[in-house]
Amino acid sequence: MLESLRIKYHDYDLKINALNILAVIKIKDYLKIANTIKNNNDLQRKRVGIPSTVYALLKDDLKVGCLIPTIVLALDSEEDKNENFTNINYDILTKYIQQNAEKLKILDGLQRTNILIDLENELKNTNNKKSNQIIEDIGLLNNFNEREIKVEIYLNVTRFGILYRMLTLNTGQSPMSLRHQIEILYSDYFITERDGIILLRDAFDNKKTIKFGQYKFSEIVEGVTSFIDGSEFTLDRYDLLDYVKSLKKLSLEDKKVDIFNSFVSTYHLLLKVLIEKSNSWIFDVTNLGSDNLNYFPVQRVDQDTKKEVRVAPFGNSAETIFLKSQIYTGLGSALSYLKQKGAISEINDLKKIIHNIKFESTPKEAFDNMVVRLEQIRKESKKIGESQRTFFKFFFISLFNNHDMDSYLIIEKAIDSAFRKTI
Amino acid sequence: MALKFIGSRDEISSLNLTEWNVKDNRANGSLYDELDEVFYKLDYPLPIKKDKEDYDSCRIYLFKNRFGVKEDHCFKMEINNKRSGIVFPLKLFSNADILSNMAESKDKNFLLSFLHIGFYNLLQNNKISCNPIQKSLLLEKGSAIKIEDFYDNETIVLLYHPTNTDSFENFEIRKFYPSLLKKGFVPILAEKDFNDIEKIEIAVEKHPFYNLNFYDTINFEEVRSELIDEKYINQIFGTILKSSLTPVSRFLLLYQVIEFLMDKIALEHYQKKFPFDIDFYYLMWATRDAKSYRDVYDNLKQIQNAINKSIDPIKEETKRISKLFTENSKLKIDNYSSFIEASKKIIGEKKCLTLEDYVYQLRNKIVHDYHNLSASYDNLDHLLINLNIEFEIIISDLVINYEQYQ
Numbered sequence: 022m023l024e025s026l027r028i029k030y031h032d033y034d035l036k037i038n039a040l041n042i043l044a045v046i047k048i049k050d051y052l053k054i055a056n057t058i059k060n061n062n063d064l065q066r067k068r069v070g071i072p073s074t075v076y077a078l079l080k081d082d083l084k085v086g087c088l089i090p091t092i093v094l095a096l097d098s099e100e101d102k103n104e105n106f107t108n109i110n111y112d113i114l115t116k117y118i119q120q121n122a123e124k125l126k127i128l129d130g131l132q133r134t135n136i137l138i139d140l141e142n143e144l145k146n147t148n149n150k151k152s153n154q155i156i157e158d159i160g161l162l163n164n165f166n167e168r169e170i171k172v173e174i175y176l177n178v179t180r181f182g183i184l185y186r187m188l189t190l191n192t193g194q195s196p197m198s199l200r201h202q203i204e205i206l207y208s209d210y211f212i213t214e215r216d217g218i219i220l221l222r223d224a225f226d227n228k229k230t231i232k233f234g235q236y237k238f239s240e241i242v243e244g245v246t247s248f249i250d251g252s253e254f255t256l257d258r259y260d261l262l263d264y265v266k267s268l269k270k271l272s273l274e275d276k277k278v279d280i281f282n283s284f285v286s287t288y289h290l291l292l293k294v295l296i297e298k299s300n301s302w303i304f305d306v307t308n309l310g311s312d313n314l315n316y317f318p319v320q321r322v323d324q325d326t327k328k329e330v331r332v333a334p335f336g337n338s339a340e341t342i343f344l345k346s347q348i349y350t351g352l353g354s355a356l357s358y359l360k361q362k363g364a365i366s367e368i369n370d371l372k373k374i375i376h377n378i379k380f381e382s383t384p385k386e387a388f389d390n391m392v393v394r395l396e397q398i399r400k401e402s403k404k405i406g407e408s409q410r411t412f413f414k415f416f417f418i419s420l421f422n423n424h425d426m427d428s429y430l431i432i433e434k435a436i437d438s439a440f441r442k443t444i
Numbered sequence: 445m446a447l448k449f450i451g452s453r454d455e456i457s458s459l460n461l462t463e464w465n466v467k468d469n470r471a472n473g474s475l476y477d478e479l480d481e482v483f484y485k486l487d488y489p490l491p492i493k494k495d496k497e498d499y500d501s502c503r504i505y506l507f508k509n510r511f512g513v514k515e516d517h518c519f520k521m522e523i524n525n526k527r528s529g530i531v532f533p534l535k536l537f538s539n540a541d542i543l544s545n546m547a548e549s550k551d552k553n554f555l556l557s558f559l560h561i562g563f564y565n566l567l568q569n570n571k572i573s574c575n576p577i578q579k580s581l582l583l584e585k586g587s588a589i590k591i592e593d594f595y596d597n598e599t600i601v602l603l604y605h606p607t608n609t610d611s612f613e614n615f616e617i618r619k620f621y622p623s624l625l626k627k628g629f630v631p632i633l634a635e636k637d638f639n640d641i642e643k644i645e646i647a648v649e650k651h652p653f654y655n656l657n658f659y660d661t662i663n664f665e666e667v668r669s670e671l672i673d674e675k676y677i678n679q680i681f682g683t684i685l686k687s688s689l690t691p692v693s694r695f696l697l698l699y700q701v702i703e704f705l706m707d708k709i710a711l712e713h714y715q716k717k718f719p720f721d722i723d724f725y726y727l728m729w730a731t732r733d734a735k736s737y738r739d740v741y742d743n744l745k746q747i748q749n750a751i752n753k754s755i756d757p758i759k760e761e762t763k764r765i766s767k768l769f770t771e772n773s774k775l776k777i778d779n780y781s782s783f784i785e786a787s788k789k790i791i792g793e794k795k796c797l798t799l800e801d802y803v804y805q806l807r808n809k810i811v812h813d814y815h816n817l818s819a820s821y822d823n824l825d826h827l828l829i830n831l832n833i834e835f836e837i838i839i840s841d842l843v844i845n846y847e848q849y850q
Binding site: 401406 | 512514515516539541545546547584585586588648654657658659660
């Protein structure tokens with residue numbers, strides 16, 4: 022792969038701590054890897070609408086040999102963490118890139134790549150073409166394939182560094198949401214099981230249900246976005262101000278730590294511990310006192326069983342509660358707060374204290390109370406989803422904030438504190 | 445009308461649904477931007493029960509709730525006590541969690557089918573208004589685009605499914621506007637409504653759905669008479685009341701319904717007691733040709749009586765309003781205790797025996813004495829806002845229950 026790659030220049034990007042090389046490459050070689058990258062990655066295959074006239078114009082220009090701006094690529098450091106490029110040898114670097122070509126990511130130039138691919142297909146296609154047109158197109162295709170384009174490649178860079186650079190490179194274009202950038206960047210994560218975790222691409226992914234160890238990719242992305250953004254609310258719309266704020270926050274992060282990985286594994290451990298400590302608690306509405314029972318009124322009487330059917334709770338076990346989407350953004354924003362306040366210095370710090378979570382009473386009392394409080398919030402709040410996210414944000418903050426010893430690591434206290442702050 | 449977007453030069457373009465695939469309990473559609481020749485894929489976000497649905501078996505209408513809508517404000521709908529579809533907030537499509545809390549049942553299957561049909565109809569969008577999305581957002585979101593982006597987050601869908609004995613031909617959504625208004629629903633009839641419909645802040649426990657749970661049943665009643673065809677009545681429920689109005693203007697515009705109905709009642713009464721029949725004509729003839737003053741006097745007296753009789757029971761305003769409340773619309777004071785409470789805060793503890801007494805006293809106070817009220821109460825606007833919420837219920841009930849004088 023990439024036989025024609027020739028490195029022309031190199032330099033270090035000290036902000037994201039990565040080596041950047043400038044190279045030229047024949048279009049035919051680039052297209053081989055471009056197709057692989059796009060075929061391997063659903064999100065990078067996604068196409069942004071380009072007006073047909075502009076699109077056609079650029080294709081025509083490429084046929085006659087126009088130049089296009091440098092395409093920016095990256096190889097992340099996840100696969101080979103020990104690789105360092107302090108002694109620069111272009112031959113070794115070339116070989117390294119050639120060997121890892123399939124793992125390249127497109128940071129900037131996705132649409133240019135789409136147009137190159139389309140043009141190649143158009144020239145190759147012989148259907149409905151007259152013979153003289155086919156001959157002419159073969160000639161054009163040969164010239165096109167042999168032309169060189171400029172590429173920049175970031176090497177040994179963390180995904181977080183890539184994210185940062187993606188956002189800065191895209192400045193001036195219509196901004197892409199932070200969430201979308203994270204989706205593109207981490208879309209190959211946990212497709213197969215890794216450390217007991219698998220991330221599902223789609224909510225209704227053929228019979229795969231959300232359960233311990235099996236999470237929705239999009240919800241993890243929301244959690245990571247909430248961590249970067251510091252807000253438990255999902256941002257639907259995107260404006261320039263949000264974009265600039267995200268950049269500012271990102272620039273404060275340590276580019277050496279992979280937050281996505283840390284977030285997933287920390288959440289996974291937290292869920293594991295909460296399930297274990299819940300002692301197989303199952304919510305049973307009939308055990309509630311009359312005051313609390315009022316929050317679960319009878320909706321109907323089942324015709325067959327003659328049993329009363331009451332309003333469904335937020336969740337009826339530790340697993341169902343802590344697998345809800347509200348948890349991810351709540352946890353993400355809480356981690357952001359804890360880091361800002363110095364209670365943790367990075368996400369992974371939480372792993373050291375998760376095992377120390379305890380109950381003042383019993384898991385049953387604590388979790389029954391949590392479900393009742395959540396129902397109370399559902400009833401009292403104007404925006405249910407948002408209030409629940411806020412509840413979990415304060416729940417995790419109270420639980421893991423060592424500056425507030427009243428509720429530190431005590432589930433009941435954290436529930437009370439979160440409820441007071443939410444309502 | 446199709447889904448729309450606003451281009452970079454503020455031009456409005458259409459997005460047409462060109463493809464709709466349903467397979468293996470999942471669905472997605474393709475929206476085509478004709479201008480730039482681009483396709484956008486839109487996934488159906490909820491589980492699907494049946495791959496095949498009859499998309500024409502339901503009709504959808506868009507509303508907003510002036511008191512706000514929550515994710516779980518999804519209800520079974522009964523019309524005149526017959527199950528006739530559902531009402532659901534558009535944001536339910538982004539809150540699949542709510543559905544996962546629901547036990548498997550026939551009810552749930554119906555709901556999933558209705559939501560699926562509703563989604564398709566929202567994409568097809570043949571008759572309803574849409575809130576055009578900015579092209580930049582469309583490009584930015586690409587395949588992450590959601591149905592809410594084409595309407596807005598507060599939009600509510602009323603999905604009508606006729607029962608076996610009903611049909612679309614007999615269904616007119618306008619006839620339900622007064623009943624819908626009682627629950628806070630106002631119709632989205634034009635693009636501007638997405639932004640212009642006034643939202644009223646009330647305490648959560650005052651919300652009409654505070655005591656309802658997810659997928660409970662709500663009942664809507666049809667306007668019994670042909671009143672909704674009257675221009676003012678149609679205007680007030682279709683457009684006027686959903687706009688932002690000062691509290692006093694809202695009260696006066698609402699009261700205009702009473703003025704309109706009182707006039708109608710009086711006219712109907714007069715037409716029923718119409719004095720100018722053939723006997724009257726001969727009486728006038730006889731009077732003209734009378735040979736004695738006695739005869740003239742007797743005849744004139746008779747003519748005068750006949751004329752008086754035609755308007756006597758409705759001559760005074762208080763009689764007309766009383767007729768409206770007790771005979772034509774038959775409202776019972778016991779059903780309006782919140783209104784009475786709100787009225788007393790403005791007119792004081794005046795001696796009022798009937799519902800129409802309260803309404804009439806209020807009208808007098810507000811029309812003739814507003815300047816004094818305004819000087820006496822710092823929180824008059826607040827009092828009037830609360831009063832109007834209750835007054836709207838009375839006006840709606842007057843219109844729903846109105847029956848022509850027999």
